[in-house]
Amino acid sequence: MNLPPCGQIALTHVQSGLHLSELAKTRWNASVCSGVPLLSSEVEAIRAIVAYAREVLTVYGIEGDEEGPLDELRTLENLLLEEK
Secondary structure (H helix, E strand, C coil): CCCCCCCHHHHHHHHHHHHHHHHHHHHHHHHHHHCCCCCHHHHHHHHHHHHHHHHHHHHHCCCCCCCCHHHHHHHHHHHHHCCC
16 A cells, blocks of 8 residues: 555545544444454454554554554454454
8 A cells, every 4th residue: 555655645544544443443342342242254344444544554653642543453453363
């Protein structure tokens, strides 16, 4: 994936990465809160969303706080590894 190094298009991609990250976390949290396990197809869909979000956010780099978006994605990736 080739993202432009700067400009509005790059900013849009970063925002998309943040939105994808939130989408994946929201779906995971809904499963945890409801107690309904994820189907394997749902786990794979979340993994794909996380992978794309990571690819986009890696261009942006580490955010100022310790628990930035890349750390949150790493946590979710680890949780997904425990899923079947």
